[in-house]
Amino acid sequence: MVGLLITWLVTTVSFLILSKLPLGVEIDSFGKAAFSAAVFGILNALVRPVLTILSFPFILVTFGLFMVIVNAIIFGLAAWLVTGFRLRWGIWSAILGSIALEIVNSILFHILSKLNL
Template sequence: MGFLIRILVSALAAMLTAYLLKPAVKVDDFITALILALVLAILNALVRPLLVILTFPVTILTLGLFLFVINALIILLAAKLVPGFKVDGFWWALLFSIIMTIINSILINIAGGNQD
């Protein structure tokens, strides 16, 4: 049940973030946002750990700031995979990632998701 709530909250966060970054980021509807949230969950579970391991020296050298680049790359990959989700470039993907993370954490706290 917790996974479904997190996916719904992530979809809502994606919709809100796309609304805030309207000219550069586009999410067609809530179904697209749900698919996006599911794809992001899968990419974060499968691809992100591999990228973190492969870029570990760069991450150490940049004191962890390279993880923002990995997040933006995951967003760009999701934009390629999910029809109806569009991001205009790397910097917009980076901004989308940061804002969506903030909104997602606020919504998870409101929904009571951190009571594990």
């Protein structure tokens, strides 16, 4: 349970960081970022496996690079579902945002692992 809360908080902070970068991702407040992180996590748990199975031939042919598109779809769905979370440039913001989210999450989790949390 603690791991889930830490992941949610890290993703919330990542969303706030993304909103400050020139990627076309706009989030109104910390509350909206927290809600967006929760929706993103739920979509990752429920929708991502279905999309991965349906797009498996494309993932196989592109040696996994199509997963960027799957992640962008999840990112875009989260933006569509949450009021106050917008993608200024549509799919391009979703692609850039999903890539940047993975990078920022990786950096933050690396920092947390160094702190032994």
